[in-house]
């Protein structure tokens with residue numbers, strides 16, 4: 001399948017009234033409450049099926065991921081948080097259609113029966129452990145365009161450690177996606193404690209190489225508010 005060129009991504013999220021903002025937050029809470037699984041240290045997301053494989057993602061976020069991949073054409077996609085492999089497989093299939101790209105997916109637990117695909121490689125271990133980071137780095141060919149998606153343990157200290165380890169691997173023009181910033185009252189699970197959103201805000205404030213691309217939130221429903229970071233330098 002040859003990707004087309006009739007679609008140009010230009011959409012900033014619409015300017016919302018206060019009432020509309022409340023509506024989006026209410027719907028996000030409703031969505032999360034109905035499809036939410038385990039809330040700490042791992043899943044904390046919603047589940048959908050991709051070709052019969054469970055993916056813990058919101059459909060609008062997967063669509064955004066697809067648009068980003070088509071526009072930026074990464075050679076390597078690093079995903080922390082494999083779970084049951086659905087999101088990794090989704091991206092591997094997109095790579096098939098784009099004719100380029102490999103997915104490296106890291107999880108502290110290797111679940112049974114993960115999907116197999118020639119463009120999808122699994123690494124087992126703590127995504128922030130130096131040995132695991134070194135193993136990931138060793139799989140990146142020189143000159144590759146790299147995209148990173150952080151979707152493992154969502155507690156802020158772990159996300160901060162992942163940002164320290166993986167952000168530098170992202171190539172200019174490509175994306176670093178920090179998933180599940182909705183927790184800690186943004187607007188779900190107010191009791192969660194500091195999570196991805198708090199970690200990424202601190203990271204962006206200190207790191208001029210990345211900007212928050214809010215145009216990636218134009219569908220309004222996202223589990224990753226402010227989580228689409230573009231490397232600009």
Ligand SMILES: C[S@@+](CC[C@H](N)C(=O)[O-])C[C@H]1O[C@@H](n2cnc3c(N)ncnc32)[C@H](O)[C@@H]1O
Nearest residue numbers: 042043055056081083087107108126127152153
């Ligand atoms: C939200 S799920 C990943 C969902 C998956 N990306 C998807 O969309 O289907 C989070 C995963 O992170 C893993 N995890 C938790 N702590 C981790 C860590 N320190 N290092 C790597 N993976 C971790 C859990 O085992 C769990 O499978």
